[in-house]
Amino acid sequence: MTSIHASFLSVGYGKRPVVDNISLDMQPGELLVLIGTNGSGKSTLLKTLAGLINPMHGEVTLLGSTPGQLPTQVAYLPQHPVSSHTLPLCVQDVVAMGRFAHLGLFKRSTDADRQIVLESMKRTGIDSQANDPIRDLSGGQQQRTHLAQVLARQAEVLLLDEPTAGLDLNGRKAVADLIATERARGVTVVLATHELADAESADLVMLLAQRVVSLGAPVEALRDEYLRECFGFTQPH
Amino acid sequence: MRLALFGGILVACTCAIAGTFVVLRGLAFVGDALAHGVLPGIATAMLLGFSGILGAAVGAAVMMGGVSIVTRKFRLSGDTAIGLLFVGMLALGVMITSRSTSFVGDLARILFGELLGITSTDLAWQFIALVIVGLIAFVGRRPFLLLSVDDGLARTSGFSARLFHNVMLTMVAITVIASFQTVGTLLVLGMLIAPAATGSLFARRIESMMLIAALVGSLSTYIGLLLSYHYDLAAGASIVLTAVVIFAVSATANEIRKSRGHDHHDHEHPHIHGEIHV
Numbered sequence: 213m214t215s216i217h218a219s220f221l222s223v224g225y226g227k228r229p230v231v232d233n234i235s236l237d238m239q240p241g242e243l244l245v246l247i248g249t250n251g252s253g254k255s256t257l258l259k260t261l262a263g264l265i266n267p268m269h270g271e272v273t274l275l276g277s278t279p280g281q282l283p284t285q286v287a288y289l290p291q292h293p294v295s296s297h298t299l300p301l302c303v304q305d306v307v308a309m310g311r312f313a314h315l316g317l318f319k320r321s322t323d324a325d326r327q328i329v330l331e332s333m334k335r336t337g338i339d340s341q342a343n344d345p346i347r348d349l350s351g352g353q354q355q356r357t358h359l360a361q362v363l364a365r366q367a368e369v370l371l372l373d374e375p376t377a378g379l380d381l382n383g384r385k386a387v388a389d390l391i392a393t394e395r396a397r398g399v400t401v402v403l404a405t406h407e408l409a410d411a412e413s414a415d416l417v418m419l420l421a422q423r424v425v426s427l428g429a430p431v432e433a434l435r436d437e438y439l440r441e442c443f444g445f446t447q448p449h
Numbered sequence: 450m451r452l453a454l455f456g457g458i459l460v461a462c463t464c465a466i467a468g469t470f471v472v473l474r475g476l477a478f479v480g481d482a483l484a485h486g487v488l489p490g491i492a493t494a495m496l497l498g499f500s501g502i503l504g505a506a507v508g509a510a511v512m513m514g515g516v517s518i519v520t521r522k523f524r525l526s527g528d529t530a531i532g533l534l535f536v537g538m539l540a541l542g543v544m545i546t547s548r549s550t551s552f553v554g555d556l557a558r559i560l561f562g563e564l565l566g567i568t569s570t571d572l573a574w575q576f577i578a579l580v581i582v583g584l585i586a587f588v589g590r591r592p593f594l595l596l597s598v599d600d601g602l603a604r605t606s607g608f609s610a611r612l613f614h615n616v617m618l619t620m621v622a623i624t625v626i627a628s629f630q631t632v633g634t635l636l637v638l639g640m641l642i643a644p645a646a647t648g649s650l651f652a653r654r655i656e657s658m659m660l661i662a663a664l665v666g667s668l669s670t671y672i673g674l675l676l677s678y679h680y681d682l683a684a685g686a687s688i689v690l691t692a693v694v695i696f697a698v699s700a701t702a703n704e705i706r707k708s709r710g711h712d713h714h715d716h717e718h719p720h721i722h723g724e725i726h727v
Contacts, residue, residue: 264601283607290601299473299597300652309598312591313606345653 213276215240215369215400216261221270223253223260229268230256234424236416238402240368241395245411245430246404248420248442254404255291257420258371261402262288274369283313287367291374291404293358303349303357304342307333310364332364333357335393337386351378359387363394370394370401376410388413408434454674456567457688459575460631460640461666466579466586467624468645469659470617473597478528479516479618480641482535484625484634486512488542491559491629496549501559502574502626509622512538513615562633562685564674571630578627585620586659589613594655632685639689640666647696650703665695 216238224230231253238244246254259265260272263280272279274286287310310332311325333339336356341349346357355378362370372391376384391401392413403410411417417433419425419442426438471480490508491501512534519530546556586593592613595603600610621641628637644662652658673688 259601262601262605264604280604283605286605288601288605290599293599293602300649300654300658302653305654306598309591309595309602309606312595312608315591316607317588317591343653 287365310361457670465662468641643692
């Protein structure tokens with residue numbers, strides 16, 4: 213089954229379209245990297261795929277369903293996850309919230325749920341701070357916590373909006389490894405980023421500038437004329 | 450006096466549960482508006498000889514519905530809609546009360562409560578309210594927690610943000626209705642916020658925040674009643690002021706403790722030493 217399908221999709225807020233005419237098909241295990249400047253439409257597209265805003269025109273499905281219909285199978289990491297200073301939550305509690313989609317209102321958590329939470333914390337390297345209040349952590353540590361929460365969902369589609377924001381080099385490498393591991397087990401990943409380097413391992417790259425500048429394999433989508441149109445410069449050869 | 454203490458403790462426990470989510474979700478203004486929104490309902494019920502609780506319930510329902518309609522239909526920000534209805538309902542309540550022959554006494558009773566006049570029937574209602582609020586919080590604990598972080602997180606986790614926001618408001622409304630007789634509509638916000646805010650200073654889990662809030666609220670009730678008895682002060686105001694003073698002292702002590710670096714203890718043990726709660 214196609215993981216993500218979009219045809220002539222327009223995304224935007226209210227009556228104002230941000231990006232028009234998006235058409236793509238993604239298979240399980242594929243990585244799509246969205247690249248563009250601020251306001252180019254990356255986050256708007258991800259929010260549409262996550263079901264947080266309605267598509268304006270066109271058709272879009274994730275795993276055969278409309279966005280927002282499969283919370284256990286689609287996980288979304290927003291650009292700036294909220295880490296409220298008033299929330300009395302420790303890291304493991306925040307990560308455990310990733311299981312709520314599976315548990316609903318009434319199901320009791322099992323040892324398997326707790327094991328998934330623990331594994332997710334280990335995978336993002338935040339397990340050593342499992343009992344620390346999230347409000348006392350650095351921005352990078354909070355980002356690792358939110359990433360662990362997304363992994364704890366054990367979804368088939370990951371929608372990641374700048375997951376490496378605030379992370380150091382080790383953190384960025386860890387995220388790249390995580391994405392590779394998820395893809396290896398058939399998870400489809402859509403990643404929004406400013407970093408051209410993130411596109412190296414992608415199956416598909418979409419350059420956005422309030423419209424689709426290019427879409428295709430990295431070597432095709434990142435051609436100089438497209439980069440110049442998108443950013444006003446080209447990458448050094 | 451014993452009935453007053455029991456009533457105060459029941460209110461403190463109810464407010465601890467609802468207040469925790471009011472503090473976490475940032476609903477203080479909505480809570481304040483709901484507290485004042487019940488005023489015309491209570492005043493009308495008193496004038497017509499009905500139960501004040503019934504009137505408060507109708508007032509709260511009108512307030513909640515009004516906020517929802519004004520926010521969605523007139524494209525006003527939430528705080529503007531709430532502010533408009535808040536003052537409108539307050540003014541309406543005062544106007545209705547002014548038709549009463551004992552205007553000042555009735556208004557003071559609604560606004561500031563009459564804890565010392567509490568009856569065993571009132572206690573029974575407060576206990577029922579505590580059970581209902583506890584059940585709502587237990588059933589809705591997961592979406593409430595997600596909403597406290599972010600509406601989007603709740604929605605992408607499969608919970609309707611609007612539905613559970615309204616359920617949360619209903620829980621706050623029930624708390625207000627159950628508490629107005631004890632501390633009054635003007636001061637109930639203090640019992641909703643001050644103990645829960647104190648809990649948020651020290652707690653690492655929602656459950657412990659509620660427990661601390663319930664203890665602080667109950668202690669405030671006890672101290673407030675003592676002050677009221679010995680110095681002939683208004684009971685409701687004494688309780689709420691005590692809760693606010695406890696928060697101020699706790700917050701100051703917490704800051705001093707942090708500045709002295711005594712809170713580094715946990716960072717010295719970076720291993721998982723508690724059971725993972727999901």
